[in-house]
Amino acid sequence: MTVSRRMFLRDAGLAGIGLSFTGAMAGCSRSKPSRALNLYTWDTYIGEHTVADFTRAAGAGVNISLFANNDELFAKLRGGNQGYDVIVPSNDFVERMVAANLLAPLDPTKIPNRRNIAPRFLDAPFDPGRRYSMPYTWIxxxxxxxxxxxxxxxxxxxxxxxxxxxxxxxxxxxxxxxxxxxxxxxxxxxxxxxxxxxxxxxxxxxxxxxxxxxxxxxxxxxxxxxxxxxxxxxxxxxxxxxxxxxxxxxxxxxxxxxxxxASDGLCIPRNAPNPDLAHAFINFVLGAAPGADIARTIRYPTPNEAALALMPDSYRKSPVIxxxxxxxxxxxxxxxxxxxxxxxxxxxxxxxxxx
The missing domain is CATH 3.40.190.10 (Periplasmic binding protein-like II)
Structure with missing residues (x-):
């Protein structure tokens, strides 16, 4: 990218709260997909091509809502799931949400791309065995x-x-x-x-x-x-x-x-309206090319070894990242x-x- 991630997301309309990115915006067709994933995440925390590529792969749009911090995310979910399929809490809030019974267990058989994650990230003390979260970034x-x-x-x-x-x-x-x-x-x-x-x-x-x-x-x-x-x-x-x-x-x-x-994780909240689609999205994000697109865009360290192998030295050898x-x-x-x-x-x- 020759423009900054925030500039891209601003120009694409992805910097607002509760916006919907489906159909033509995702670059797949002129018609709106019949179903959509509801993603609740941080501002500017998704790949340049994630929405379009997932829509093409799954035939589903993506509705993105943004939270400012983990406290806001927890407060929103504590009052009951308002329709979110995938959320992206930090590690200590994964623990907190598990304790509050706010997360649904993941089905590992539906996430074969977990094999791309570096082994050291697959058994975390805050989520033993990664029962409730898949690694998205570390920070x-x-x-x-x-x-x-x-x-x-x-x-x-x-x-x-x-x-x-x-x-x-x-x-x-x-x-x-x-x-x-x-x-x-x-x-x-x-x-x-x-x-x-x-x-x-x-x-x-x-x-x-x-x-x-x-x-x-x-x-x-x-x-x-x-x-x-x-x-x-x-x-x-x-x-x-x-x-x-x-x-x-x-x-x-x-x-x-x-x-x-910190380690931000991909989680499915309890009572998610589209749990199968949520698993499909998590598995997609953990793929090599989608993971590299995310890393290239957001510039956070990736725990995805397959994605890391596709990244240039300017990323892999950066002392900041x-x-x-x-x-x-x-x-x-x-x-x-x-x-x-x-x-x-x-x-x-x-x-x-x-x-």
Whole structure:
């Protein structure tokens, strides 16, 4: 692609909420398919050709609705499935949704393309045996920054959590659990701590830092960085890799204290109206060529070995998309630690926002 992923999705009309992409838009025919898959996912998180190719392969359209963060996704599903067939939660929310009985078990016989997934992703601690989720991407949270505006490499969370050097030019993630996990790592604690005292420490630090913060963003920090609204942002490596194609002055680093690892999965919520079509879509996405199209478009690390083999060196050898092993060794996966801990995070985040 010679244009950015976000530019493509904007021009294709895929950047809105609750839009439908079927029939002629999918490039298969002038008539609207008789059935459609209902996909609930992140903004700009699908391949350039996914909808058109799936429509041709399955004879079904795709209705895409977008959520801003995992909290929004969970809240929507907790009230009952509103017609979604496939959703894309992060690993700790897969655990949380399983605990809340919101996900349907997958039928592995209907997903033969799972053989394309690297073995290390097929038995995850948050979903043993991958009973409820298939790996879509894996993710590292770090700091995106504008090189010409930042003096040096921001290789510590201190730059964004505990310093006024870039007052008004910093954006932090708005998702409570991940922001507090990052704060815990910066203060020398495990990311997955269950100690209320640590949450209080992080909350106090964020309240002190709040006058220096331009925004708490909902996964659009890369747009703020690209648009010049901020110079430092906590973001996901794939999102920064996307905008680096548009602006070579941007870069990404995993702070020395370690980042947060995540793995977004393809899941079928309970009471999905089209479970067979949902399995067909998941199996399609895990194919080699569709997986490569997704990786090429969204620039996140793929767990799909067959897709990875089709990617150029500019993707496979990118230190932003695939950070060095030494940096990854300091990172931790988020884990779901129960509703009581989530409530503590959410209450603390509310107090930070209100301060």
């Amino acid at each position: 590292v949270t770090g700091i995106g920054y504008r090189k010409s505006k930042v003096k040096g490499i921001p290789d510590s969370w201190k730059w964004v959590l505990d310093s006024d050097a870039y007052k008004g030019r910093i954006a932090l993630l708005g998702e409570a659990s991940e922001l507090f996990e990052i704060g815990a790592k910066y203060l020398g604690h495990p990311a997955n701590t269950s100690d209320p005292a640590v949450i209080e420490q992080v909350k106090a630090m964020l309240i002190r830092q709040k006058p220096n913060i331009a925004a708490f963003h909902d996964d659009n920090g890369q747009d703020m960085l690209l648009g010049g609204d901020v110079d430092l942002v906590i973001e996901y490596n794939g999102d920064i890799a996307q905008v680096m194609r548009d602006d070579p002055d941007l870069d990404f680093v995993v702070p020395r204290e370690g980042g947060i690892l 695939f950070p060095p092993a030494a940096a990854l060794a300091t990172c931790e996966y988020s884990r779901y630690r129960g509703q009581a801990m989530n409530s503590l995070y959410e209450a603390a985040m509310t107090q930070v926002r209100a301060a």
